[in-house]
Ligand code: SF4
């Protein structure tokens with residue numbers, strides 16, 4: 074898990090919900106199917122928004138972690 | 153019937169099912185006087201006929217006339233009759249419908265009070281039925297519904313992250329026992345915030361100081377199903393809060409600073425669900441204005457000395473009727489309040505409503521049409537812009553960059569916290 078290949082970094086720090094989720098949605102097509110976006114947000118609302126977006130669009134959060142106030146999501150494009 | 157005729161019949165049935173007396177009045181009455189052209193910020197800023205309110209409604213009117221009126225059936229060409237499955241019409245309808253911010257400024261100007269945004273609700277139903285609903289608004293609505301179904305997965309982790317904000321609350325109110333209140337049965341107030349802590353912390357501080365018996369909703373007030381125009385999804389999203397209010401047995405549902413959430417809860421939920429709310433919905437602005445007037449909280453008069461101006465969010469001002477409560481709060485806390493011109497019912501839309509701040513495909517018209525708001529703000533010479541709506545704040549932040557406004561954008565409750573004389577002092 075520690076050596077996940079990241080295809081695209083998204084800095085979503087400071088953006089208020091729903092914009093972190095909107096930015097992930099806009100960028101998911103920029104990585105190939107099977108590719109991974111690492112998105113770093115700070116709004117706690119993203120803790121529900123991004124995973125529920127992933128589930129309802131058929132994509133996958135393969136790892137989620139917190140570093141201080143940074144909420145980091147590894148989102149794998151499934152389709 | 154051919155598949156095409158079948159599809160047409162289904163779409164016409166859908167439109168017909170929405171045709172109540174009010175809507176027929178809107179479609180039959182327009183005299184094409186074009187007075188509404190001066191009311192729509194998008195038309196005024198761009199001059200593009202696509203954004204002329206009467207033209208937006210005209211696209212639906214052409215289908216209505218051709219299939220649902222005797223004269224239109226006899227002489228469809230005279231009324232430029234169109235078919236509901238016509239791709240060219242649907243493409244145009246998409247651009248004009250999802251661009252509309254539902255500000256209803258055009259209705260206020262129209263001599264017959266024609267509500268173009270109401271006609272466009274039919275357009276949205278038609279677009280959804282033909283697979284042309286806004287993709288991002290669909291995703292936002294679907295993820296809110298998913299969150300509602302799986303809320304137990306999220307509450308623990310969200311409340312853990314909110315502990316930092318609770319620390320901040322204790323520091324401000326100087327009470328080691330203060331904190332956010334969750335799942336409190338029988339609380340007087342269910343406070344419905346937005347997803348971020350910026351709409352929770354100021355309210356929590358004020359509730360604490362007012363001695364309010366409150367509890368925090370697990371759900372955000374925003375409702376992208378409403379912007380999408382999908383009333384089934386919109387109802388399901390609002391239902392999460394209604395069910396929570398029922399389960400907890402609260403006395404009031406207090407809505408945070410979010411324009412469309414006010415209208416969804418007070419005006420639309422009962423239409424969609426055909427039931428009343430389990431408790432009255434009250435704006436947090438009315439609550440806090442009442443706390444100040446009743447002496448339940450104390451603020452230092454004129455504490456904020458920088459020039460402050462106020463933007464009436466369309467969904468809180470013109471469409472909900474709250475004009476004075478936020479102004480009372482501003483006057484109680486700021487020494488230099490400068491209202492914009494025009495204001496209240498005539499306030500210009502900021503350009504970011506209707507879900508536009510999330511729909512990047514409309515960035516161009518959103519930023520261009522925001523010029524009117526930017527000019528209004530500049531004319532006040534204020535350095536702080538206050539507005540009680542998240543969409544408006546996000547839009548005015550973009551206008552800040554686009555038009556070099558050099559203005560601080562603030563929520564109303566933030567002013568109260570800045571001027572608050574806490575009980576500990
Ligand atoms: S102001 Fe009213 S009647 Fe006149 S064109 Fe606009 S919608 Fe029609």
Ligand code: SF4
Pocket residue numbers: 191192193194203204205208251252253254255256257258259268269501
């Ligand atoms: S509701 Fe607002 S954005 Fe929509 S047509 Fe009327 S004035 Fe324009």
